[in-house]
Amino acid sequence: MKGAKLxxxxxxxxxxxxxEVYAFFLPGDQVTEVADISRLRRGEGNLEGFQRKEIRAHVSEIAEFLSQGPVLFPNAIILALxxxxxxxxxxxxxxxxxxxxxxxxHIPIRAEGQRAAWIVDGQQRSLALSKAKQAQLQVPVVAFISDEVETQRAQFILVNKAKPLSSRLIDELLPAMSIALPKSLKPRQVPSALCAAxxxxxxxxxxxxxxxxxxSDGAKGVVTDSGLxxxxxxxxxxxxxxxxxDLEGGTDAAFQALCIYWSAVRDAFPDAWGLSSExxxxxHSAGIQAMGALxxxxxxxxDASADPAAxxxxxxxxxxPRCRWTSGDWEGLGWAWDDIQATSKHVKGLSEHLLKLDRELSRPTR
Structure with a gap:
């Protein structure tokens, strides 16, 4: 390997x-051949490196996505040279x-731990590219000259401090996407599409x-899409x-079921429907999720009856008559109507309470 270069x-x-800053392309499997991952660790009392640990599940998910066949993967890897x-x-x-x-x-090719480049951003993607079946995929690389760890750390922080995309934004975009999606996003696509409908x-x-x-900021809306x-x-x-x-054939039947159920919710609670969550x-998100559980x-x-809506x-x-959406206290819970918050405790507690009421009140009378 002595004298070898890319x-x-x-x-x-x-x-x-x-x-000096460079922009170029590398085959996916060669990124980890020319660049080391400078792991964050303590060495003799001093802080060394800056990279987080490998997230195996994330790496596997990206590798699985890349192995599906021809894919678009324009995300740039950032290297320090x-x-x-x-x-x-x-x-x-x-x-x-x-x-x-x-x-x-010309980048020297050296053994691990002695390489002439370090990954500043994209270590999970780089590892996935090296493991994917499509390892020859050409990926964009942006690199700057610096062997100073302080400079590399500064760039690492600047690149990664940006706020990630909100879950709500991703959910709203998903229904309009027909391309292959990473495994973690696929289960969110149908619920997001039904919410959009x-x-x-x-x-x-x-x-x-x-x-x-x-x-827009002035648009009206009282139900947060994430809760629904x-x-x-x-x-x-x-x-x-x-x-x-069977959602493979479309979501029309599921949409109709949701319309029937939530229209009945609206009609059962006319004084509470359409108001602000305050x-x-x-x-409120807690109420929507609890009624969703019901x-x-x-x-x-x-669905098995002659008249589902009825x-x-x-x-x-x-x-x-047992619900307290706008005033009063929930009997059996000990909560005032406005105590309910979008916490796991309140969502679970309210859901279980409503489910219990349904079991008790739906029993045939003798």
């Missing part, structure tokens, strides 16, 4: 205090455009009531109200 066509410029790399400028007037020059970058379809009881990331999406996702579990639906805990037993019974309405009418 040569790639690259563009060179300068940034900051005269630091040792001053020992060498840039050979191309000749001729076309090789330079303003402050950018083209040429060939409930937000927009004129037959939906939620039309005009759902808060979404894409809305979570409720629908729970309904889609195998034992849930919608778990037996004035009505039915419209849909499982009610719709399971109703069955749902009857079940909710039995429960309605």
């Amino acid at each position: 040569s790639v066509r690259a563009l060179k410029t300068r940034q900051g205090p005269d630091i 040792s001053p020992q790399v060498r840039f050979e400028s191309a000749r001729g007037p076309a090789a330079e455009r303003g402050d950018v020059r083209s040429g060939v970058l 409930l937000a927009d379809h004129p037959e939906s009881p939620f039309v005009g009531l759902i808060k979404r990331e894409s809305q 999406t979570r409720a629908i996702a729970a309904n889609l579990r195998p034992a849930g109200a919608l778990g037996a639906y 004035d009505s805990r039915l419209m 849909m499982d037993p009610i719709w399971t019974r109703a 069955e749902v309405a009857a079940a909710l009418d039995r429960i309605a």
Whole structure:
């Protein structure tokens, strides 16, 4: 390996205090051959490195996504390069455009722990690329010259301190995506699509009531889409109200079931429906999730009846007098109506309370 090097066509410029910066492409399996991962650790009392531990599940998920076949993967890897790399400028007037020059970058290939490059951002992606079946995928790389750990740490922090995409934004975008998705996103696509349909379809009881990331600041909405999406996702579990639906053929049947159920909720609680979550805990994320949990037993019974809408309405009418969405105290819980918050304790407690009421009140009378 002595004297071995990797040569790639690259563009060179300068940034900051005269630091050389390069942009080029590398086959995915070669990133970890030329660059080390500087792990964060303590050595003799001193802090060394800066990278987090490998997240195996995340690496495996990316590798699985990459192995599906031809994929778009434009996410750039950021490397810090040792001053020992060498840039050979191309000749001729076309090789330079303003402050950018083209040429060939020569990176020494060395054993692990002695390499001439370090991964600043993209270690999980780099590891996944080395394990994927499509290891020859050309990935973009941006690199800067610096063998100072302090500079590398500063860039690592700056790159990773940005706030990640909100879960709500991702959920709103998912229904419009038809490309192959990472494994962790696929289960979220159908609940997100159903939430979007409930937000927009004129037959939906939620039309005009759902808060979404894409809305302008002045737009009205009282139900947070994330709470409703979570409720629908729970309904889609195998034992849930919608778990037996064949979604491969579309979501129309599931959408109709949701419309029937939530329209009945609206009609059972007319004084609480459509208010802000501050004035009505039915419209609060906790209330939406609890009523979503109640849909499982009610719709399971109703779906097998001759008149599902009437069955749902009857079940909710039995429960309605015991509910305290806008005033009073919940008997059996010891909570005032406005004590309810979107915590796991309150969502679980309220859900279990409503399910218990349904079991007790739906028993046949002798």
